[in-house]
Amino acid sequence: MTSVLLPSSAAEAAALYGDGSNVTVIAGGTIVMPTLAGGRTLPGKALVLTRAGLAGITRSGPRTTIGATTRVQELVGLADPLGGCAANVADGEIRAQGTVGGNIRAGAGADAPRGDLQSAFLALDAVVRSTGAGGERTEPLEQFLDADQRLLLDVSFEEPAAGAFAAIEYPHTHAYTVLAVSGCRAQDGTIRLAATGLAGHGARLRSAEALASDPVAAGVAALDDVAFADDAVASSWYRTKTLPVLVRRVLTQLEESA
Amino acid sequence: MNLSVNGVPHNIESAPLTSLLDVLREELQITSAKAGCEQGGCGACTVLIDGEPQRSCLTPVVAVEGAEITTVEGLGTPNDLAPVQQAFTHHYAAQCGFCTSGMMLAAHAYVEHGGTEDREAIQDALGGHVCRCTGYVKIIDAVAAVARGDSFDATLTAAGTRMTNLGGVA
Ligand SMILES: Cc1cc2nc3c(=O)[nH]c(=O)nc-3n(C[C@H](O)[C@H](O)[C@H](O)COP(=O)(O)OP(=O)(O)OC[C@H]3O[C@@H](n4cnc5c(N)ncnc54)[C@H](O)[C@@H]3O)c2cc1C
Numbered sequence: 001m002t003s004v005l006l007p008s009s010a011a012e013a014a015a016l017y018g019d020g021s022n023v024t025v026i027a028g029g030t031i032v033m034p035t036l037a038g039g040r041t042l043p044g045k046a047l048v049l050t051r052a053g054l055a056g057i058t059r060s061g062p063r064t065t066i067g068a069t070t071r072v073q074e075l076v077g078l079a080d081p082l083g084g085c086a087a088n089v090a091d092g093e094i095r096a097q098g099t100v101g102g103n104i105r106a107g108a109g110a111d112a113p114r115g116d117l118q119s120a121f122l123a124l125d126a127v128v129r130s131t132g133a134g135g136e137r138t139e140p141l142e143q144f145l146d147a148d149q150r151l152l153l154d155v156s157f158e159e160p161a162a163g164a165f166a167a168i169e170y171p172h173t174h175a176y177t178v179l180a181v182s183g184c185r186a187q188d189g190t191i192r193l194a195a196t197g198l199a200g201h202g203a204r205l206r207s208a209e210a211l212a213s214d215p216v217a218a219g220v221a222a223l224d225d226v227a228f229a230d231d232a233v234a235s236s237w238y239r240t241k242t243l244p245v246l247v248r249r250v251l252t253q254l255e256e257s258a
Numbered sequence: 259m260n261l262s263v264n265g266v267p268h269n270i271e272s273a274p275l276t277s278l279l280d281v282l283r284e285e286l287q288i289t290s291a292k293a294g295c296e297q298g299g300c301g302a303c304t305v306l307i308d309g310e311p312q313r314s315c316l317t318p319v320v321a322v323e324g325a326e327i328t329t330v331e332g333l334g335t336p337n338d339l340a341p342v343q344q345a346f347t348h349h350y351a352a353q354c355g356f357c358t359s360g361m362m363l364a365a366h367a368y369v370e371h372g373g374t375e376d377r378e379a380i381q382d383a384l385g386g387h388v389c390r391c392t393g394y395v396k397i398i399d400a401v402a403a404v405a406r407g408d409s410f411d412a413t414l415t416a417a418g419t420r421m422t423n424l425g426g427v428a
């Protein structure tokens with residue numbers, strides 16, 4: 001029998017989560033609900049975040065902080081890469097229900113890639129504040145993506161000098177993004193690139209970043225940084241052919257905004 | 259647990275993580291919300307939660323405690339159809355009807371939020387809804403008509419034939 005926990009503050013959510021053992025977090029539910037309804041997930045405890053007060057976007061100087069249960073739809077309209085990336089997730093109803101934390105924590109689906117915001121946040125060099133075993137900690141998103149399950153509290157980043165986003169256009173009958181690339185030029189001029197639609201979670205494209213001044217060469221080099229899978233939305237062959245194009249487009253957009 | 263559906267308060271007995279879709283269909287016997295894919299991909303289960311269209315199959319009922327749920331039954335009655343229901347009838351925007359309740363609720367919210375007759379904007383608003391009878395052109399015609407504020411005799415189709423059966427599938 002699952003016990004359902006409905007915290008009404010962030011502190012209560014953290015206390016109820018504890019070290020996370022035997023806890024399934026439910027935020028928007030757009031990924032986790034079908035697994036519960038189908039009996040594939042049988043949690044001992046379900047932590048429902050709806051009323052935990054973890055939503056909201058705040059700005060302090062150059063830093064933007066986004067709470068874990070902020071809906072994806074609320075990022076639409078923000079500067080690229082985040083705004084464009086959010087607008088490209090699913091459809092308006094799913095975006096109004098799915099959360100930023102659930103997107104970052106989305107496991108790589110076997111049937112379709114999820115967690116598109118990871119590429120935008122990786123390109124933004126975002127840091128994640130979380131709680132769990134050992135208490136609260138803050139770490140780069142890249143590290144957090146490989147960490148054991150923790151309760152994500154918020155994600156924050158410094159506004160870049162310029163940002164860009166490009167994705168494969170997909171037909172309306174399938175709402176998942178096939179492959180997407182985010183890019184930023186930081187205030188100090190550093191170029192950062194990241195992709196989703198890969199075999200695992202989103203990843204930085206460091207080989208491409210090293211060749212950023214030559215968008216065509218960078219596009220080809222990006223293939224060294226990723227692994228693809230065949231899934232319901234596209235083959236890995238197709239993704240291999242299109243990643244260089246998306247990298248080139250993002251770098252060209254960043255150049256044009258210089 | 260309390261839930262108001264179409265203005266009627268209910269005391270819900272299903273387990274807290276039951277999907278809102280199952281609560282509506284199995285516990286309350288409100289079958290207009292359809293179970294298409296039950297994984298968020300089709301929009302047949304969409305209902306309005308405090309006026310916003312959302313997939314009821316992805317919503318644990320505990321997360322909407324105290325909210326006002328609207329299904330198509332709450333938009334209008336057979337003798338007093340809401341504009342979106344009149345438009346769907348008039349424009350023949352339903353074939354088998356399986357997607358229709360979700361489509362109408364999403365369309366209703368779109369127009370309520372000031373949506374225009376721009377076809378691309380309508381497509382975007384209904385982007386999460388699949389019509390397996392592929393009647394998209396008629397559906398968009400109907401939504402555009404409501405957004406324009408057209409008024410029509412709901413017993414006549416756009417082609418002028420008289421409608422005789424306004425029944426639906428359960
Ligand atoms: C039709 C459809 C289309 C979709 N298209 C896209 C798409 O194009 N791109 C895309 O990226 N995604 C897509 N998704 C997947 C999903 O909707 C989004 O990734 C969404 O942002 C997930 O958020 P959620 O709050 O609904 O997650 P939930 O289902 O609530 O949770 C997802 C996972 O994260 C965990 N979790 C949630 N919040 C936290 C937290 N604060 N701390 C720790 N763990 C947490 C949960 O335990 C679960 O394992 C789609 C889904 C559907 C149904």
Ligand code: FES
Pocket residue numbers: 292293294295296297298299300301302303304313314315316
């Ligand atoms: S049944 Fe809910 S989206 Fe298909």
Ligand code: FES
Pocket residue numbers: 351352353354355356357358388389390391392393
């Ligand atoms: S009318 Fe049959 S699915 Fe749309």
